Amino acid sequence: MRIVSICPSNTEIVAYLEQEEMLVGVDNYSDFPEQVMQLPRLGPDLSIDIDAVAQLKPDLVLSSLSVPGMEKNIEGLREHNIPQLILNPGSLQEIAADIEEVGKAIGLPEHGEKKAKEFLQEIETYRAKSNAKEKKPxxxxxxxxxxxxxxxxxxxxxxxxxxxxxxxxxxxxxxxxxxxxxxxxxxxxxxxxxxxxxxxxxxxxxxxxxxxxxxxxxxxxxxxxxxxxxxxxxxxxxxxxxxxxxxxxxxxxxx
Missing domain, CATH: 3.40.50.1980 (Nitrogenase molybdenum iron protein domain)
Known part of the structure; x- marks a missing residue:
């Protein structure tokens, strides 16, 4: 698949799924993993160049509502009939759900589910350590x-x-x-x-x-x-x- 990410957190979800090679373009602020720095830059996350996105012929754009003002990008993608998946996580549980959802969207549902479980398992490990503490700074x-x-x-x-x-x-x-x-x-x-x-x-x-x-x-x-x-x-x-x-x-x- 040809994927465009227009938000750093979305780019990092693709990286967590170990599918960086699917990325063909990213927003100006995506800086991890290092190899995405070589990809076409599509503008700051609040004002993406939608025409430049369209020229990349993506199968899917990972858009976002994580920062106020990104709605304009979503509307622009709709006007151009570009397929998009809109993410807007606010909690760790929602980030895990997005890992799973992106996995499904890029044709790797089992891998997405596996990585989401890994994410949640590490969280629970730290939760157990924290619950054992009496005094919390x-x-x-x-x-x-x-x-x-x-x-x-x-x-x-x-x-x-x-x-x-x-x-x-x-x-x-x-x-x-x-x-x-x-x-x-x-x-x-x-x-x-x-x-x-x-x-x-x-x-x-x-x-x-x-x-x-x-x-x-x-x-x-x-x-x-x-x-x-x-x-x-x-x-x-x-x-x-x-x-x-x-x-x-x-x-x-x-x-």
């Missing part, structure tokens, strides 16, 4: 610095926090993405701060900026030097690579 995930956005109850990072043996500081807020402010975070006083600014490489994130915020030097995480600059690609995309992120944050919390 609080994690503040910073998605964006100003204004501050952080994941809430309906977000996979709340699950990742729990599976790693911690608890998301904003995990009881109903929104999937919570807009808050520096003072609110200071008052909640997290045990750990995880910097994962969306779309920003880790080498461009400076922990010293956090130390300069009013009152933040008194926060426990900063006093104990528990600011973690993490790869946003392992935490901000609803893809199977969240497992890699889980392994990493678990090793930080449980050294």
């Amino acid at each position: 609080s994690l503040y995930w910073e998605w964006w610095p100003k204004p501050i956005f952080t994941p809430g109850q309906g977000n996979w990072l709340t699950e990742i926090s729990e599976l790693a043996g911690g608890v998301n500081l904003f995990g009881e807020e109903k929104e999937a993405s919570v807009k808050t402010d520096w003072e609110d975070v200071r008052e909640r006083n997290p045990d750990h701060i995880c910097m994962v600014w969306v779309g920003v490489k880790e080498e461009k994130m400076n922990p010293d900026l956090l130390r300069k915020r009013p009152g933040w030097l008194e926060m426990k995480a900063i006093k104990e030097d528990k600011i973690h600059v993490l790869e946003e690609s392992l935490y901000c995309r609803p893809s199977p690579r969240l497992l890699e992120g889980l392994r990493k944050i678990h090793s930080i919390l449980q050294p």
